[in-house]
Amino acid sequence: MELFNVAAQQLQHLAEHCAASKLWLAAAILAPLLIAFLIFTFVAPRNAPPSLWDPIPYVFNTIQFAFNNERFMVRVANILQNSRIAKFHLVSTPVFLVSGPENIQTLFARSHKVGNETIFLENVFPALYRMSREEKQRFADDKSGRGRQPAPGTEHMPSHMRYWHGYEHVHSEYLSRAQHQRPMAEQFQTFISAALDTQFPPGEPKTVSVIDFCRRHVAEAAVKTLLGPRIFELFPDVLDAFWEFDRNICLITLAPPKWLIPGPHRAQERFYAIMRKYVAAAYADFDSDAAETDQAGWKPESGARVSRELVKWLKEKGFRDEVAVGALAMLMFAMTSNTIPIVMWMMIEITRDPSLLCAVRDEVAQAYVAGKDHGSRTLDLDKLAAMPFLQSVFAEVLRLHMNFNLMRNVNEPIVVEGFKLPRGSMLQAPMKVAHYDEMIWGAPGHAAAQFWAERHIRYDETADADGGVRKVPVFAMAGRPSSYFPFGGGQQICPGRHLAKNEIFTTIALLVSKFEIEPLEWTNSDGSPSLRAARGDARFSGIGAMPPDRDLKMRWTRTG
CATH class of the missing domain: 1.10.630.10 (Cytochrome P450)
Structure with a gap:
């Protein structure tokens, strides 16, 4: 609670300064952002894995992942030294980083619980294959998977x-x-x-x-x-x-x-x-x-x-x-x-x-x-x-x-x-x-x-x-x-x-x-x-x- 008391005092000083300077609009914008930052940083759910520090939630880690991946991976390696799972947000998508042979096997399992189809549909097909929305939708409507045998519940899917x-x-x-x-x-x-x-x-x-x-x-x-x-x-x-x-x-x-x-x-x-x-x-x-x-x-x-x-x-x-x-x-x-x-x-x-x-x-x-x-x-x-x-x-x-x-x-x-x-x-x-x-x-x-x-x-x-x-x-x-x-x-x-x-x-x-x-x-x-x-x-x-x-x-x- 001490952190929130300090934050409240800082918000009060900020509001007083902005009012005195006729900058009430800036205060109205900055105050919710600061509150969101404190909640995101200090009130993480107890049943969630440790999170990679994100000074600008949803933004900082995304930008570093895309534009300075080497530095990002140094931070990832450090957090995974103490936990075999960690979390960050890639834009709004929650991403769970895992290490350890057993956890990595989860990604390799021949199961329909995990797959890379969404990555193809959202990024690869439209950006690199130049698929139209209708062409991409053909893949999106196919839930039968990549294997020779269709996924359970999709056995009716025509082969073509x-x-x-x-x-x-x-x-x-x-x-x-x-x-x-x-x-x-x-x-x-x-x-x-x-x-x-x-x-x-x-x-x-x-x-x-x-x-x-x-x-x-x-x-x-x-x-x-x-x-x-x-x-x-x-x-x-x-x-x-x-x-x-x-x-x-x-x-x-x-x-x-x-x-x-x-x-x-x-x-x-x-x-x-x-x-x-x-x-x-x-x-x-x-x-x-x-x-x-x-x-x-x-x-x-x-x-x-x-x-x-x-x-x-x-x-x-x-x-x-x-x-x-x-x-x-x-x-x-x-x-x-x-x-x-x-x-x-x-x-x-x-x-x-x-x-x-x-x-x-x-x-x-x-x-x-x-x-x-x-x-x-x-x-x-x-x-x-x-x-x-x-x-x-x-x-x-x-x-x-x-x-x-x-x-x-x-x-x-x-x-x-x-x-x-x-x-x-x-x-x-x-x-x-x-x-x-x-x-x-x-x-x-x-x-x-x-x-x-x-x-x-x-x-x-x-x-x-x-x-x-x-x-x-x-x-x-x-x-x-x-x-x-x-x-x-x-x-x-x-x-x-x-x-x-x-x-x-x-x-x-x-x-x-x-x-x-x-x-x-x-x-x-x-x-x-x-x-x-x-x-x-x-x-x-x-x-x-x-x-x-x-x-x-x-x-x-x-x-x-």
Whole structure:
């Protein structure tokens, strides 16, 4: 009560001052705001979890979450040290932040009590897919869920009206299944090999920017794999437009008014204008009936089968061409935005450690097999994906540099940590909190926040040909799956994760096997020398993979 007495006295002094100054209107406005602030701050319900401090209720945390996410996540990590659940408001929506394997499993559960459909309906579909209200309503009316079996109570839903399942099926079928994924992985190897051979003549040392190489050559190979090379023939600047869009996607998704923040809207329109013309050219003669019998895994005109199947499904369901533009734009984003920064970090970590570079190079040598052409060699992608050091470095880079909150809407009231979370609220599992948990990931001499190439390596004893015993490295995750979710989890886990891994491993394997590599210096974005090594770029906190905020210049000499 003492706090309220002090507040009352302050309000009285404020009113007297305003009256004396003829500012009674200001007092009338400020007094209710101050009272609301005191109630919000000091009279929190006793049966509610601890709240993240919000000096301007509903406003401060929302703005910091969107515009200074790194600082916001520091505050989140601090409050979750003492409680496995905390609360804040994202505008007017109550958000419950959770940590701990059991609580994170709540987000992964194959249950209709939680899901991300509302996020898509309110933000993703209108802002990124450019769906009209009527097109979005088709998804909103479908309560049957994404699974093969309709949700309880919706068994009557006709299959052609199960929009969530159809949308999910296209991505999971043509990105995840081996028979569809393999042609894409092989095509990527062809594109990135050609780029290396063209750009780097044998025996000629070249100074290379890690960031520029990845954002140009690796990204180009990935986009050609997905959409076909024609997009670069028509629009040579497509990657420039894409990376500008990528930098602004968080604000684009929040959809602020164009007059208030015009930059993100301009970035989206530039990229979508290119994608619009590409779709018109690539699908000018598209016939959905003919597409029924089109079994090609990859075509030069339109790229991977997943792209064609996505366009086909949207056209069959009666969506406008603009939705197909947004869908392909988001498919390109999903398969590029996170993959490229992870390639950067793997290049950096492997080449900075000579012993690790040698170990990875030895592994890659075992993955080469005879190619179709006489005397040629190619990478066996299955062997490559099983290499322990490559897998350990990959897992460690993902753990340290993937940074977003896994989000689910609460569709039915649920209980977490003894608190009843209401329908309409949101659950978030901060990836950075789980991935940096010292109790799970820490090891003697190797803090959880530091990169350690062997964190996920176990050494098993095996007999050699001479009857002796030697230790063999084996990949083994250092933590439980519920404490490690760089690709999300549950039914909404990223369907493109296997293709992304193949593309990343292929790039690293070709580099270490074809080049002598010497790290030179760290540089700032303007090219000037940097006095420190790279950290995750704070501008991408909360969005996904955080690229390095410093570049590493290297000297490459092609040997093979």
